[in-house]
Amino acid sequence: MQKFPISLVAVLALLACATVPDTGLRRAGAPISSSTAFDPARFAGQWWLVAAYGAEAGCGAVGENWVQTGPGRFEVTGQQCGPLGRGGFRTEASVVGPGRIRRGSATGDEVLWVLWVDADYRVAVIGAPDGRFGRVLSRTPAPRADLMQAARDVLRFNGYDPAALRAF
Template sequence: MKLRVSLFSLLLLAACATAPTGPGYRDTGQPLSVTTRSDHARLSGDWVLRAATPPTPDMAGLVAVGFHPGETDTFTFTRRVCDAGGACETRRITRPATVLGPNRWRLSGPSGALELWVVWVDEGYRTAAIGTPDGSFGWVLDRAASGGGDRITAAREILEFNGYDEGALRMRPEGDNT
């Protein structure tokens, strides 16, 4: 009888637990690392999205990310948005960023606060793996829309090592920079 009461209590507690508020593509029980390469001048500029987890509504159609360090760091997100009739347009939004530490920022936006962490960047600052501690998304960014297959693979493996579900990362067609 005591075992039944204890089991019932555990089930009741589990039923009262709060469910996650959004999709998680990362095992948050695994620590998320941040790269030790920290050169804002080399990280700055435009990056093409090469692979990503399924996007949040405000990041749907994301094709590029720009990082602009300065007195106030900013990120520019370029999205390709198409209507039901197939007409597409490019939209850009710039968000100011609060520096949390080397290679870590907090951005505010329509879906609330968002933390961006540079998990890995190659030595030449050509390819980067970007993630969020809550696992809401992971990105592989590159300076070019094609090439660098070895670096793209390395970025995907680094995200997987940091708890991301590699099966959730979707590759964009190589050469697609629209």
């Protein structure tokens, strides 16, 4: 039987107890749900990114136009914030579940979870279970204050820190 120095055993024991850093924007273990009442046809049209987390917030409000090309399918064009600043994009998107949309991006497909849309489809909260992103979309570049507060409440409920949300 091989003997290990007590200091090595102690270090290994401490490493085993260490937690992996959470790089996502959501609280680890927090529940998250997509909207089962999501209506793809009502989602079509012009949207503005009016609040986001992290680097995605670096360019301010950017527009996206969602054109429905078939049942649950869209062509999405607009601007996004990337490593070199604001740039244009064009991609396809499709509904893959209740309140869940798969959309192509420069880094591969991403699945957007529609966490909430107000009854009149003026504001939408988009997130992801792994916390890679969280964003608020609005039909206008300047949404009403009560709708933004509701969006923050939805983000909090789904494990995001609303204080870290950057609104434009």
